[in-house]
Amino acid sequence: MDKEKLEERRGFLKQFGATLGAAGLGAAGVGSAHAQAKPKGNIPDRPVKVGHITFLTGPAELLGGPGQRGHILAQEEINAQGGLLGKRKIETIFADEAAGTDANVKELRRMKLSENIGLFTGVISSGNTPALGPVAEELKLLTLFNDGCTDFLFDKAVPNPKYTFRVTNIQSADGITAAIGAATHWPKARRVASIQPDYSYGRNVFEHFVLALGKLLPGTEVVSESWPKLFSTDFTPHITKILAAKPDVLVVGLWGGDYVAFYKQALRYGLFDKMKVATTLAFGGSPQAIGKDHPDGVLAGVHANYHFLYPSAERWPINKSFVERYHKRWKEYPSFEADGAYVALYLYKQAVEKANQLLGGWPEDEAIIAMLEGAGINSPAGYLYIRADNHQGYKDAVTGLSKRLPGYDFPVWDPASIVSIPIRSITAPPNWPKPGQGHNESTAAADWIKKTWPAARSA
Amino acid sequence: MSRRAAALVAGVVIVLALVPVVLGTYQTQLLTYGLTLAIAALGFNLLLGYTGLLSFGHSAFLGTGAYTVALMMRYLGVSSLELFILGGVVSSAALAALLGVVCVRHTRIFFAILTLALSQVLWTLAYKFFWITGGTDGLRVPFSQLTLLGGLINFPGADAFARFITYYYYYVLVLFCVCTALMWLIVNSPFGKTLQAIRDNETRARFLGVRIWRYRWLAFLVSGIFTGLAGILWVPLNGLVTPDVLYWPQSGKIVFFAVLGGFRNFAGPIVGAVIFNYLEVYAVAVTQYWQITLGVILIVLVTFLPAGIVGTAERLRARLKKKRAEQFS
């Protein structure tokens, strides 16, 4: 894109302290075998049991598979170094999230009460974390969710978490990031159409995208809504309906097989020539799931979390080496789920080591929790920190325009188009009233945007 | 009931009463699930086993019971389990009465598909009206907000979960015993006999002056209430209700219970439900191929053990008896 346009957009992004086409700062981090401080006290050498529930079957295996592989990679690396504190190997019990919420609850109880796991990780569906979070709390089970990112978890289901943490950005960030990306690249867009999977994620994306875009661009209006059932694959009637509405921009929250089916059908109906398309999860599944026929110039979201090409190799070696190790192990490129599951385990490792340095021996859960609250870690996705007030992980939200580049047989981001936003600029600050506390917005973020964002001055 | 049977029942109840003491929290909560599901199976089998109607929509009642509890908690701030039971039974009875009028006019496969279709209407409602039902996020029913015996027992404090499970287990166990006794009474009552008569020979029953569909309707009603109660008792265990509980594979599971245990047999579905609960939990635990595991078990079962576990056991016992008798004579 030409120079001055670029400048103009950088200007626009300044209000979020966000950056276009660059970011990140070098640091040592996960996976790199940097010298560890020698463990203090005597450490038992029996293994640490870890539970991991994720989608191993069904359409969502597309997300769960990489998550499982990310976890296994971290586990193998840590065990190769002798295990946690050099003594305790990690043994993981996996279970299938597709068995349903009811079965997941039973399985989590089994893992703790019968298998006596010390840490629980995983979980992808935003329908399951609100069910499993409270169970983890009642079981006093240290838990690091790597997705299931609904705001509902820490807004309502577990308002005062003690044992549960989550490492991925919250759901509301998806819609807002897509909105900022869209406003950055297509400032003229006014007429908005939407197609979302018909469940809580889709509704969350729709609400926050429309809300944020309304603040960013003057006079935007929603001209068409489509809510296909999750895991359906025929979108042609929806696509036709959207074409009829003649929008400037279409926001898409479909993911996995749904998105693959959608873009292939949209392509044939010439949808991409008639409007700009902003997605929240196009590259969020496994990157290689998207074919070469995927058009350029689509705002390809990654759940506001991570794409394996960003931060770029020269700026952020941690990512480079992670991608290499992951690709070597699994013959595929890591998704944000892979990053999340991988980092969750290293976050635990780091907390355990810190606690051990302070107290010696194998630390109590309370000590590990204390180390996790406010903890920061240099993850493949950049700097990740855990907020003490709500146990929610935060890292810069990122998105970019799709482009077919040599070297990959699937589309990736046009480096110049990548938008990176400090997460604090798009989520409610600590202790912002939660839903039901003086407001009835669906999320704290929505309330915060409504109350604090400046309305777009009409150009 | 023969003296031997009575002794057997008494023995089983005593063993069940000892579970929390002996087996600890995990096994106890697992069995609590089993017992609630067994209540659902009892209700379901009044239709399949005793009236000869295969319902593929009983998830509707399980879900109605569960959602009634969740909605009462969310919108009425109710916390007493007794009130939940009252409300849930009323609502599932109302639903059963309504669906019954529609469904019992048909039999066989048409009845099955009709119940399936109607239960799915409910599923879409729970799914689409998210501003009331929470959609796929569902509605929470934390046991910490639950009180038993009109507020006498509640679960604050540190070890709340273990305490909850212990108390709740006995609560469910009592209700389970009551339901079982009640159902045993029903199937052996003149009404129950009439149902079986209708099952065996509708025409002849009509020529005894029995108005068939009224009895089928009543059976449908009772069946719905039992399954609804199961839904009510299930939801605090799960802590959350989502549309899954209304989706048709849930109905498939309930049918699975009955066939696993044997539906031509009073105790069959009870045993089936409890065993299925373990089966599912451990299948999910030990393998990611739990679907294939359950599928194969089901196929093997219906192919080789059509009488189900209990039914087959009884046949074997009968055969042994016969052998012994022959030896002595």
Added chain:
Amino acid sequence: MEIVALQILNSLFYAAVLFLIAAGLSLIFGVMGIVNMAHGMFYALGAYVAAWSVGVAGSALAPAALFIFLPLAAVAVGVIGLAIESTLIRPFYRRPEEYQLLVTFGLLLVLEDVIRLVWGGTPLTASALVDSLGLVQIGGLPYPVYNILMIGVGVIAAAGIWAFVYRTKFGVLLRATAQDRRMAAALGIDVGRIYVLAFGLGCFMAGLAGAIVVPTQAAVLGMGVEVLVIAFVVVVIGGLGSLEGALVGALIVSALRTITIQFWEEIELAALYLIAAIVLLIRPTGLFGRKT
């Protein structure tokens, strides 16, 4: 205006697919009195086999040649059907309905996992076929020629099946068996053979549906379960065991779906189930079902 045209084409394409699935389901029920809960899985199998074979041969063959894999996939599924009938289903003909329902329900669970074992979780596609045919302009809007072609295939399939059932000797035997199993057997018809062929044919049709769908969409896990309930709705509306019913039912359902999506999306699914329930109430045997 052109939007309307497009929506009509969309709904016709969907109807063609639904018809193939529902007709298979109906045929199997009509002849053998079995409601095949696993029928959706044969649709999924068709999709996976087609997408997989196209993917494998894609580089070697010209796009036009790849079309051969659609019927081949359907045939493969038909053969799988034959195998399953003669091993799993056969013992159940004289057993009560609940057992037939359950054995196929078990089969559904098994096949779902088998597909994952063989093809994994990543969606398979075969869009080369659609691209090879290009697009037509309909009132200035592009529309894939492939879809139109497949609507044609649907029509031909419908006609072919009709002719097969009502115009061939085998069709006569088929209907005789459907009418009265014992009588047919008494007349010296090899009922076993009729059954296995009917089941195979039903599976073939479901497989064909999956094969023609996959180039326009994607083969994903769970697609079989997804489609099953809709197929039920179709046959319930049209009448279990009736081919005409399957056709009309497919047209009604697809039209209803397109209309609700266009105008009142909230009720899309509820509407389908309600229609089915209402039809069952008024005519338990469906619009075209024969009295049982």
Added chain:
Amino acid sequence: MSLLRTENLKKHFGETRAVDGVDFTVNEGEFLSLVGTNGAGKTTLVNLISAFLSPDSGRIFVGDRDITHASVDERIRAGIARSFQLVNLFDDLSVLDNVALSIFAREGKTKRIFALAERDAAVTREALDLLAEFGLGGKSGARARDLAQGERKLLDVAVAYALRPKLLFLDEPTSGVSTRDKAQIMDTVSSVVRGGGITAVVIEHDMDVVFKYSDRVVVMHEGRFLADGPPDEIRRNSDVAKYLLGTDV
């Protein structure tokens, strides 16, 4: 006086005139046999009277009450019961329960849902006595499907009889059993029925049986009444001989 009366009763199946304008009268207390070749319309007539079929035209009276359009259970309350030619029992229930059900139905107790059936002493006793009368006393515990054919026939009659109707239709109570069983069954049935003071109409093929047990015989042919009278008169009737016994005089 007449217990049951039909006026010009018609039922046609396409071309076949199964019942073609029949005026049929049954008098209190008689043991009447309805005879005729296969397809003569006997069973159809009974089906019409018992509301198994509804007539094309004509009327049916019990006493002076018109029951032409009454439902099955109304007719049963009006005192009409029937057995079936092809045995029609509750196969998975015990012999006792089969009879007990009739009694519960008769006494309107079938809606009792919170009481054990077996605890209803009165019903159980009556059922057992009845079974004893029908010579099934020893079998009360057995499942209906496990009985021998002759016993099943008797039970079928017993189930209908237990309704204590005014008028009992028995559709070929001896069909498909050995000659020895025939005699035994008919002895039992007739003695019980007469003993209970119940009017009975029996469809029967075996003329020896007919002549032996009936007070009155009605002969049907092609949907019409051919003859109607006491056994001896019928035996002498030449038409009957021609059409029924196939012997020319």
